[in-house]
Amino acid sequence: xxxxxxxxxxxxxxxxKIVLIVIDGLGGLPYKGKTELETARTPxxxxxxxxxxxxxSDPVFMGITPGSGPAHLALFGYDPTKYILGRxxxxxxGIGVEVGEKDLVARGNFATFKDGKIIDRRAGRISTEENxxxxxxLNQNIKEIEGVKISLFSGKEHRFVLKLEGDNLSDYLTxxxxxxxxxxxxxxxxxxxxxxxTAKVVNQFIDKAMQVLxxxxxxxxxxxxxxxxxxxxxSMQELFKLNPLAIANYPMYKGLARLxxxxxxxxxxxxxxxxxxxxxxxxxxxxxxxHIKKTDSYGEDGNFEEKVKYIEKVDxxxxxxxxxxxxxxxxxxxxxxxxxxxxxxxxPNPFLLYSRNLIPDNVKKFTxxxxxxxxxxxxxxxxxxSLMLAHALKxxxxxx
Amino acid sequence: xxxxxxxxxxxxxxxxKIVLIVIDGLGGLPYKGKTELETARTPxxxxxxxxxxxxxSDPVFMGITPGSGPAHLALFGYDPTKYILGRxxxxxxGIGVEVGEKDLVARGNFATFKDGKIIDRRAGRISTEENxxxxxxLNQNIKEIEGVKISLFSGKEHRFVLKLEGDNLSDYLTxxxxxxxxxxxxxxxxxxxxxxxTAKVVNQFIDKAMQVLxxxxxxxxxxxxxxxxxxxxxSMQELFKLNPLAIANYPMYKGLARLxxxxxxxxxxxxxxxxxxxxxxxxxxxxxxxHIKKTDSYGEDGNFEEKVKYIEKVDxxxxxxxxxxxxxxxxxxxxxxxxxxxxxxxxPNPFLLYSRNLIPDNVKKFTxxxxxxxxxxxxxxxxxxSLMLAHALKxxxxxx
Numbered sequence: 198x199x200x201x202x203x204x205x206x207x208x209x210x211x212x213x214k215i216v217l218i219v220i221d222g223l224g225g226l227p228y229k230g231k232t233e234l235e236t237a238r239t240p241x242x243x244x245x246x247x248x249x250x251x252x253x254s255d256p257v258f259m260g261i262t263p264g265s266g267p268a269h270l271a272l273f274g275y276d277p278t279k280y281i282l283g284r285x286x287x288x289x290x291g292i293g294v295e296v297g298e299k300d301l302v303a304r305g306n307f308a309t310f311k312d313g314k315i316i317d318r319r320a321g322r323i324s325t326e327e328n329x330x331x332x333x334x335l336n337q338n339i340k341e342i343e344g345v346k347i348s349l350f351s352g353k354e355h356r357f358v359l360k361l362e363g364d365n366l367s368d369y370l371t372x373x374x375x376x377x378x379x380x381x382x383x384x385x386x387x388x389x390x391x392x393x394x395t396a397k398v399v400n401q402f403i404d405k406a407m408q409v410l411x412x413x414x415x416x417x418x419x420x421x422x423x424x425x426x427x428x429x430x431x432s433m434q435e436l437f438k439l440n441p442l443a444i445a446n447y448p449m450y451k452g453l454a455r456l457x458x459x460x461x462x463x464x465x466x467x468x469x470x471x472x473x474x475x476x477x478x479x480x481x482x483x484x485x486x487x488h489i490k491k492t493d494s495y496g497e498d499g500n501f502e503e504k505v506k507y508i509e510k511v512d513x514x515x516x517x518x519x520x521x522x523x524x525x526x527x528x529x530x531x532x533x534x535x536x537x538x539x540x541x542x543x544x545p546n547p548f549l550l551y552s553r554n555l556i557p558d559n560v561k562k563f564t565x566x567x568x569x570x571x572x573x574x575x576x577x578x579x580x581x582x583s584l585m586l587a588h589a590l591k592x593x594x595x596x597x
Numbered sequence: 598x599x600x601x602x603x604x605x606x607x608x609x610x611x612x613x614k615i616v617l618i619v620i621d622g623l624g625g626l627p628y629k630g631k632t633e634l635e636t637a638r639t640p641x642x643x644x645x646x647x648x649x650x651x652x653x654s655d656p657v658f659m660g661i662t663p664g665s666g667p668a669h670l671a672l673f674g675y676d677p678t679k680y681i682l683g684r685x686x687x688x689x690x691g692i693g694v695e696v697g698e699k700d701l702v703a704r705g706n707f708a709t710f711k712d713g714k715i716i717d718r719r720a721g722r723i724s725t726e727e728n729x730x731x732x733x734x735l736n737q738n739i740k741e742i743e744g745v746k747i748s749l750f751s752g753k754e755h756r757f758v759l760k761l762e763g764d765n766l767s768d769y770l771t772x773x774x775x776x777x778x779x780x781x782x783x784x785x786x787x788x789x790x791x792x793x794x795t796a797k798v799v800n801q802f803i804d805k806a807m808q809v810l811x812x813x814x815x816x817x818x819x820x821x822x823x824x825x826x827x828x829x830x831x832s833m834q835e836l837f838k839l840n841p842l843a844i845a846n847y848p849m850y851k852g853l854a855r856l857x858x859x860x861x862x863x864x865x866x867x868x869x870x871x872x873x874x875x876x877x878x879x880x881x882x883x884x885x886x887x888h889i890k891k892t893d894s895y896g897e898d899g900n901f902e903e904k905v906k907y908i909e910k911v912d913x914x915x916x917x918x919x920x921x922x923x924x925x926x927x928x929x930x931x932x933x934x935x936x937x938x939x940x941x942x943x944x945p946n947p948f949l950l951y952s953r954n955l956i957p958d959n960v961k962k963f964t965x966x967x968x969x970x971x972x973x974x975x976x977x978x979x980x981x982x983s984l985m986l987a988h989a990l991k992x993x994x995x996x997x
Contacts, residue, residue: 198678200658207661252975554938556627556965572945572966574975576659583660587943594941595657596664596677597684597823 201436203595204274204583210438213524213589216475216485217581219272220511221265222493222534224544224565228501233492233536234547235564236501237508241515242528242563246549251560252573253545254581256532262543268531269453273486274437274582275430282456283368283425289358290455291448294350296427301366301395304423305349305357306374307331307416310407314379319355320416331416332357338409342398352448359402359421367392372422373403382407382418399424432458433484437586442481444474445488454486464488468507472514479521493541496534504536525589526551527581528563545575552588601836603995604674604983610838613924613989616875616885617981619672620911621665622893622934624944624965628901633892633936634947635964636901637908641915642928642963646949651960652973653945654981656932662943668931669853673886674837674982675830682856683768683825689758690855691848694750696827701766701795703824705749705757706774707731707816710807714779719755720816731816732757738809745798752848759802759821767792772822773803782807782818799824832858833884837986842881844874845888854886864888868907872914879921893941896934904936925988926951927981928963945975952988 198206225233255261256268257277266287267277285302296302307328309317323331332351339347345363352358369388375381384403387396403419410417433439435458443454443461451461462478464471464487471487479485489511495504518526528551533544547568549560558572569575573584586592598606625633656663656671657678666687667677685702696702707728709717723731732751739747745763752758769788775781784803787796803819810817833839835858843854843861851861862878864871864887871887879885889911895904918926928951933944947968949960958972969975973984986992 198681200678203657203661203678554626554942556632556944558966558969570970572653572969572975573659574653574969576975580659583658584943585660587660587662592660592662592943594662594664596667596682597687 200276200579204586205436207593207595208436208438208586209591209593211589211591212483213591214479214483214485215525215585215589216487216518216521216523216527217272217585218487218489218518218526218528219269220489220492220508220528220530222496222532222541223508223530224533224535224542224546225496225504226535226537226544228537232565233501233504234508237505237512239508239512239563241512242549243561245515245519245528245551246560246563246567248557249549249551249560250555250558250573251563251568251571252548253565253568253575254529254548254578255545255575256578258577260543262541263532264541265449265531266453268578269450271578272529272531272581273433273457274579275457276579280428280430282428284423285358285425286427286456287449287452288352288423289350289360290452291450292350292352292358294358294360296360297362298427299362299364299366301361301368301424301426303359303421303425305359306420307355307357308418308420309415310382310418313381315375315382315418315420316378317415318378318420322354323416325351325353327416328352328355328357331410331413334413335406335409339402339405342401342405343394345398347402355416361395361398365394366426367395368424368426370396370399370424373399374420374422385421385424430456434458437582438591439484440482441484441486442478443486443488444471445486447490450488450490459486468510468514472517476517476521493534496536497539499536499539501536524552525585527585529581546578548573548581550584550588554588554590600676600979604986605836607993607995608836608838608986609991609993611989611991612883613991614879614883614885615925615927615985615989616887616918616921616923617672617927617985618887618889618918619669620889620892620908620928620930622896622932622941623908623930624933624935624942624946625896625904626935626937626944628937632965633901633904634908635966637905637912639908639912639963641912642949643961645915645919645928645951646960646963646967648957649949649951649960650955650958650973651963651968651971652948653965653968653975654929654948654978655945655975656978658977660943662941663932664941665849665931666853668978669850671978672929672931672981673833673857674979675857676979680828680830682828684823685758685825686827686856687849687852688752688823689750689760690852691850692750692752692758694758694760696760697762698827699762699764699766701761701768701824701826703759703821705759706820707755707757708818708820709815710782710818713781715775715782715818715820716778717815718778718820722754723816725751725753727816728752728754728757731810731813734813735806735809739802739805742798742801742805747802755816761795761798765794766826767795768824768826770796770799770824773799774820774822785821785824830856834858837982838991839884840882841884841886842878843886843888844871845886847890850888850890859886868910868914872917876917876921893934896936897939899936899939901936924952925985927985929981946978948973948981950984950988954988954990
């Protein structure tokens, strides 16, 4: 029996509540001898760690730097090496595009084409308003190609989502994006024979879009990447009998949450509102995923100091969360984003689980090195969900 | 290559001896700040821990509370998610019923039926003597149904095992047991088409048994559950070239041991006799599994104090075991049974391995938290057997 089958069989529904706070990109690397988390003053997290069990989790397996997709899937209890998510799917779900089983989606950029070359892959980062107008124009002029329905959904600045609806669409396609500037237009190519028809439709769309956008300089061409279809993924309701709520702001995380069946409430940009929404909705769900983005953004920017300050901000809200008396509270991250690397990394995530039903270990502070001393040891993040369910007494015995 | 294949290929036979002591349900949760194991005075176990390598083991995977079946299989080196054992099989093997490849077995209860309802699922816990008489009566009156041979084997109090021998028997059957009292008789139902014939035979048996038992109030009906057939499981001799002896008292553990090819000697109810049998038989086997049950029973009863006392009792026998000079001695548990939860739990097992061939780690006491600091870290229990074999120098190199 696979992990998923086992959990499906032994999960029970009860009234206990689980709160999972994901501080995106939390783990770091030392600058002047201390990581971001070691530098930050986090009295509340430290006190909580002393009453919890701690460990270090690897999102996929040791050494693997995950994207947000696999990293979150693991935390939600899904094997990230089994459920492979296309970037197009995540983007589409994130901006609220309904994607059906047969549909194909891709991430798009409006770009600038001049003298036979792509000279700006982001069309000078046109305004979101301008983007909407261009999407409308394309939607009016290109409704169908070879029996396949075409729709564009505008995103922020130069970004959009392309959706194709029809029969026999395949996502075995290369990106229609040269990735670098000063390159000619790049069409998509089929990676399997079954994708030949789809490639033809997509490439006709690119040509038609360029005709329609002739007067729309600098947004006069489109780049398409991450062609993908919906993966066949069971919901958290189905697998774990949970009634989950996601509180997040960025499209990617909202999309991931919807994909596994969570209801989603936008947390807004401010840290305050996410915690407020948690409190207001605490009565109505039994699993809460609260996503905190800015630690990752500061990490990606290489801004050590601001990442530290943001961790300190998060720390101030811990007593509020504890006042809700969750049966299980997990504080961790999807992946590390050390400011020194300015990118996601493979370093394991500090992980803390607080509940009544445990032996608090000897971890004194919520830091990478202290978590390494915890009772959970070093473990794969896919165990996070079974640990949460167990401590919430939501799992029956396996076998007699 | 799977783990099992690898071990089969590299195991060698030699004279070294392995002793595995399973203190059932050993791990606990803190009461007045200390777990059962932390509360117990265990000078011998603590001294041994100082000379050993320690860790915490998860029987199945993190968060999973195992039944005794999966938990023991893992300790014996079998993947508990691959070999799924029916409760009927365990019970049958435990009371010494020979089960053939085609046979189907189930656990049975004698119960009390009155005014169209089951009013006592245990027939007032009739005596074991009474049980034997009723089984004889049924065996004399119901020998065969639709070409399928029927036999009953009496267990303790109200319990028995039903064995069906014939062709095309299937275990895809629901329990014929309402689980609660004051419910009508529940017949079995087939879960797959292939089980329709078997369901018919079982339900006829229930009707016939009720006719035969008309005058046997309060034991006037039968409940049947855990229909199961023998899993196809290789023996420890075949896989690991071991000549194993099990010393246990309860049917379940004796059954598990027989299933993987161990010879079984009943340890009796007293702790003393188990250790005595180990000593007497030490010359004749190379792997000894000694099962100690009462720690689990006290845990299940929620009796923290008695569990503590029993751990202290076990501690006194450690010098006796060491005087046998085993090449490898492992002391651990199949699963935790915290008195505070009154049930099996998902908490990992304290694990200690003593041998000449190791670097003693800095574990000072044999407790959950101290074991967490050990060199074995947190690991899956299926590794226990390869660790024992390795330290007993029973494994060749894997690969050239």
